[in-house]
Amino acid sequence: MADETEGELEVEGFHLGYTLGSGQVFRWGRDVDGWWKGIAYGTAFHLKQAGSRIRYHASAAQVSTYSGAMETEAFLRWYLRLDEPPKVVVPRGDTHLRKARDLLKEMRFVRQEPAECVPSYVLSVQARMALTKQRLNFLARILGERLDFKGECYYTFPTPEALGDLSEVFLRRHRFGWRSPWVVQSARFMEERLASLADAGLEEWRAIVDTLRTVRRSGLGLKVAKCIDLFSLERLNAVPVDTWVKKFCSEWYDLEGSDKKLCEWAEARGGRWAGYMNEYLFIYYREVMSTTLSDRIITFCESEEASPELPMEDRAG
DNA sequence: TCCCAGGACCCCC
DNA sequence: GGGGGTCATGGG
Numbered sequence: 001m002a003d004e005t006e007g008e009l010e011v012e013g014f015h016l017g018y019t020l021g022s023g024q025v026f027r028w029g030r031d032v033d034g035w036w037k038g039i040a041y042g043t044a045f046h047l048k049q050a051g052s053r054i055r056y057h058a059s060a061a062q063v064s065t066y067s068g069a070m071e072t073e074a075f076l077r078w079y080l081r082l083d084e085p086p087k088v089v090v091p092r093g094d095t096h097l098r099k100a101r102d103l104l105k106e107m108r109f110v111r112q113e114p115a116e117c118v119p120s121y122v123l124s125v126q127a128r129m130a131l132t133k134q135r136l137n138f139l140a141r142i143l144g145e146r147l148d149f150k151g152e153c154y155y156t157f158p159t160p161e162a163l164g165d166l167s168e169v170f171l172r173r174h175r176f177g178w179r180s181p182w183v184v185q186s187a188r189f190m191e192e193r194l195a196s197l198a199d200a201g202l203e204e205w206r207a208i209v210d211t212l213r214t215v216r217r218s219g220l221g222l223k224v225a226k227c228i229d230l231f232s233l234e235r236l237n238a239v240p241v242d243t244w245v246k247k248f249c250s251e252w253y254d255l256e257g258s259d260k261k262l263c264e265w266a267e268a269r270g271g272r273w274a275g276y277m278n279e280y281l282f283i284y285y286r287e288v289m290s291t292t293l294s295d296r297i298i299t300f301c302e303s304e305e306a307s308p309e310l311p312m313e314d315r316a317g
Numbered sequence: 318t319c320c321c322a323g324g325a326c327c328c329c330c
Numbered sequence: 331g332g333g334g335g336t337c338a339t340g341g342g
Contacts, residue, residue: 023323125324131340132323177338182325221325242323258332259324282323292342 004149005061005072009054011082015106016049017301019080022107022283024231026120026133027140027157029307039311040079041065041113042156044149047076059149066114066201081108086236086276091269096252097277100284103298107283109231109275114205115190116157117232118212122182122219124227129295133309135176139163140311154312160194163187182219186212206233222259230275239266239278248285 020028020036028038036047044059056076063075070078077083086105090098112120119139124132137155143162144155164187171180193208194200200208209228213220220228223242229235239245241259249255249262257265270277287298300307 121323122325124322126322126337127324127339128322128341172338175339178325178336179338217326219325223324227323240323243321244323260332294342 003061004057004059006055006057007073009056009073009076009082011049011052011054013085013106014049014054014080014082014108015104015301016047016054016080018104018107018283018297019110020047021297021301021307022109022279023129023295023297025110025112026124026129026136027116027311029310030305031310032306034304037152037310037312039147039154039156040110041075042145042147043072043075044147044152044154044312045076046150057150059147059154065111066205079111081111084108086273088270088273088277088280096248096284097281100280101277104280104283107276107279109236109279111234112232113157114209114228114232115160117228118186118190118209118220119158119163119183121224121227121231122186123176123179125179125182125219125224127177127179130309137309137311138174148315149312151315152312153315160187160190164191179219181217185215186218186220189215189218202234209233222263226263236276237267237270237272237274239263239270239274241266242282244282244286245278247289248281251289252281252285 016036020038021030028036030036034048038045041063043063046057048055058072061072063070063072088101090101120136123135139158140155143158147154147156163183166184168181168184171183176183189212190208197204212218213225223240226238226240229238230240241263246262255262255265266278267274283297286293287296
């Protein structure tokens with residue numbers, strides 16, 4: 001087993017809770033002890049922020065990524081984009097965006113693994129985030145590699161090869177619904193393309209996903225593809241248009257139209273930071289307009305509650 | 318019971 | 331190339 005390691009990071013203008021709780025990543029959660037716990041790039045982490053410092057514990061001293069191997073601390077700075085603050089400019093008079101940005105400007109998009117991001121957002125289609133988390137954790141438990149860390153049991157995210165070995169029938173039996181064939185097909189496609197590459201870096205991953213987007217029944221429509229672009233392919237200008245985005249476009253901007261039209265409008269308006277601009281509004285709109293919603297991000301981060309779904313189990317359990 | 322969730326896909330014009 | 335129906339599942 002790799003060496004466990006721990007340490008402390010100095011951060012500035014960064015909010016760990018908003019970053020890991022924004023809804024981007026499905027396999028992180030805040031435990032009852034106040035620590036954010038999750039697994040990324042095959043490594044388990046415990047993170048806790050106090051002011052300008054983040055304490056960390058990691059299951060390994062080195063992490064392997066599509067951008068090379070990194071020491072734990074360098075990895076976390078890269079993964080969390082600690083030194084890459086977004087610079088969203090609020091157009092004059094846009095009070096909603098101003099409020100949203102002021103609240104959320106310390107959030108970051110993390111550099112999610114493409115091989116995890118693709119199945120994650122294929123599974124997210126017309127399903128609440130909590131349900132998507134359950135399904136992803138289920139897949140990790142049955143197909144991932146078990147990793148014991150600090151008295152808890154984590155499972156790495158399944159490889160495309162492992163997901164590709166599943167069948168549509170199996171997933172339907174486990175109540176994955178209409179997403180079942182898409183998960184299997186997209187995984188098989190990734191597996192095949194990866195097999196022909198010695199090493200897949202960012203450019204290779206972009207090419208794989210861009211092609212997968214054109215494949216029939218891949219599960220990658222406009223919205224899912226934009227999520228993958230934004231969350232794992234460094235395309236920070238991408239704007240995923242979902243049901244919430246459509247609502248605030250209509251209610252706050254008096255904009256109606258197809259998803260594609262709204263997407264083009266938002267990407268043009270936000271420029272290189274359109275992804276952050278949209279995410280600010282997404283989170284803020286859900287916060288203020290949906291008071292019955294149980295998974296409001298800002299409310300949760302300001303509370304002391306534990307996440308309803310965590311990516312690990314007690315080792316005894 | 319009805320409505321909705323980080324929609325995709327197929328058919329049809 | 332855009333509009334409408336259909337696809338399953340769980341929760342409020």
